[in-house]
Amino acid sequence: MKNKKIIIGILLSISIICFPLLSISKNNTSYPLNDEEYKISMDDFSKICLTPGENETMLNFCWYDTNPDGNSQIKIWEKYGDIMFYKGLKNELKDGFVSNKVTVKNLKENTTYYYSYSNDGIWTKPVKFKTKSFKDFNFAFMGDPQIGASSKKMNSHKDGIEKDSFNWNKVIKKSLENNDDISFLVCGGDETNTIEEKNNIEKAKISNIEYAGFLNPNYLRFIPVANTIGNHDKDNENFCNHFNMPNTSHLGETKAGGDYYFTYSNTLFLFLNTNNLNINEHKEFIENAMKKNTYMKWKIAVFHHDIYGGGIHNNDKDVKELRHKLPYILEKNNIDLVLCGHDHIYSRTYPLKNNKKNSKGIVYITGSSSTGSKFYKHIDKTKNYIKSKYDKEEPTYTIIKVSENNIIITTNKVNDDKSIDNKIIIEK
Ligand SMILES: [Fe+2]
Structure with missing residues (x-):
């Protein structure tokens, strides 16, 4: 101190x-949906959520699906880079859902990545994200x-x-x-x-x-x-x-x-x-x-x-x-x-x-x-x-x-x- x-x-x-002045410089990331378009699907509580990882080079992911078998998996890549696979843990819940948790490592700063996750055995549409400084x-x-x-x-x-x-x-x-x-x-x-x-x-x-x-x-x-x-x-x-x-x-x-x-x-x-x-x-x-x-x-x-x-x-x-x-x-x-x-x-x-x-x-x-x-x-x-x-x-x-x-x-x-x-x- x-x-x-x-x-x-x-x-x-x-x-x-x-x-x-600040509000003029809008972020150039393609943010989703206008206010008028915002819709919530009341019965979809399976959406993936990202959490900071143990340090800035790591990122934690968590999502629900209904498949208790197989691996919880994330794949992640840079635009022209190799695809990296990360496996995690499944936790079967009482209501028929399965909570999937995966940690991704070795991220670089100020870099654009794409990720996809295995949802009931099917790879989801890739999501783009950018690490910061x-x-x-x-x-x-x-x-x-x-x-x-x-x-x-x-x-x-x-x-x-x-x-x-x-x-x-x-x-x-x-x-x-x-x-x-x-x-x-x-x-x-x-x-x-x-x-x-x-x-x-x-x-x-x-x-x-x-x-x-x-x-x-x-x-x-x-x-x-x-x-x-x-x-x-x-x-x-x-x-x-x-x-x-x-x-x-x-x-x-x-x-x-x-x-x-x-x-x-x-x-x-x-x-x-x-x-x-x-x-x-x-x-x-x-x-x-x-x-x-x-x-x-x-x-x-x-x-x-x-x-x-x-x-x-x-x-x-x-x-x-x-x-x-x-x-x-x-x-x-x-x-x-x-x-x-x-x-x-x-x-x-x-x-x-x-x-x-x-x-x-x-x-x-x-x-x-x-x-x-x-x-x-x-x-x-x-x-x-x-x-x-x-x-x-x-x-x-x-x-x-x-x-x-x-x-x-x-x-x-x-x-x-x-x-x-x-x-x-x-x-x-
Ligand atoms: Fe409160």
């Missing part, structure tokens, strides 16, 4: 003025898409899921169109809404449809997403069956999975399942990952429960317990930045150490709802550790640019691209 400086206050107005890189952070949370306000689950899936597609589209070089997405938990219960077939059915909604955006066929386990996900096996997380552990485990990590360029990403309140397990996980990655310059922790958030969850028993025990471990391990969700309200703290403002401390950022599927009543009183808060009922997303000497963070509204906070620069 030596010499770390957090520079805040590049004027909000500058980014608002600049944004129209393996040095300086950008990623987009989205809070609580919570596909299906709109259903309460709509006529049916179907209507709610369609609406949330549409808006999930929209926030991904905005973040990619306005920022050419996004390497991957980070999602802060509550990917879907329905909390699965044992032997509750109706809930299992709705959860499957919500996963169809989450997986529907075509962007997810070529942009990896690293998901966090939220309180709505913690007991849902759909989470670990649909997403192929790298470096998984049994520490911090619930039914959905445990803590996991990956590295990309000079950064270690630590994903904690804070639904599990066994702090010693999270401590062990963090220390193990740190030991294996001593040369990483930046360390970013991602977990769902916003221990220094600006919303109603602040006084929840679990959040209080985490706030009491977790920061010390994060500080001891020199974490530079923490990303959370849970409150569906954007907030950013002062740099904090020992529960106090400290220029060498950790900045905690909580994402708002990235889809607008659910907002809580906001609370007027703002805690003294909050430097900036945005509690309007507007979906937002955050872009984080990582380079050798700094991390630059901007957060914008999805609907009009306006910034909701100053640009944050963390220097080290």
Whole structure:
């Protein structure tokens, strides 16, 4: 943490003025579908999902089919290159589906690839994707898409899921169109809404449809997403069956999975399942990952429960317990930045150490709802550790640019691209 400086206050107005200029330079990747054409197939929860691999040269794939025999296979190639085959693992599920997980290795930076996967024994139509820089890189952070949370306000689950899936597609589209070089997405938990219960077939059915909604955006066929386990996900096996997380552990485990990590360029990403309140397990996980990655310059922790958030969850028993025990471990391990969700309200703290403002401390950022599927009543009183808060009922997303000497963070509204906070620069 030596010499770390957090520079805040590049004027909000500058980014608002600049944004129209940025939005002219559209990404040249052929993105799918106009808004009007966006359709979700409610019973197709088999779509392939990409996840960052153990490091930037690897990529994880996961998809459902119905074939328990044979190999889970991906083939991948450059335009004029040899075809490489990668085999993985099948997991037969109770409902007749099979979850396939494959890891692809030896990827090069800034390179166009094509991949195809074996779906019920048939090779799918090739999908084109491009790796980004393996040095300086950008990623987009989205809070609580919570596909299906709109259903309460709509006529049916179907209507709610369609609406949330549409808006999930929209926030991904905005973040990619306005920022050419996004390497991957980070999602802060509550990917879907329905909390699965044992032997509750109706809930299992709705959860499957919500996963169809989450997986529907075509962007997810070529942009990896690293998901966090939220309180709505913690007991849902759909989470670990649909997403192929790298470096998984049994520490911090619930039914959905445990803590996991990956590295990309000079950064270690630590994903904690804070639904599990066994702090010693999270401590062990963090220390193990740190030991294996001593040369990483930046360390970013991602977990769902916003221990220094600006919303109603602040006084929840679990959040209080985490706030009491977790920061010390994060500080001891020199974490530079923490990303959370849970409150569906954007907030950013002062740099904090020992529960106090400290220029060498950790900045905690909580994402708002990235889809607008659910907002809580906001609370007027703002805690003294909050430097900036945005509690309007507007979906937002955050872009984080990582380079050798700094991390630059901007957060914008999805609907009009306006910034909701100053640009944050963390220097080290
Ligand atoms: Fe949530």
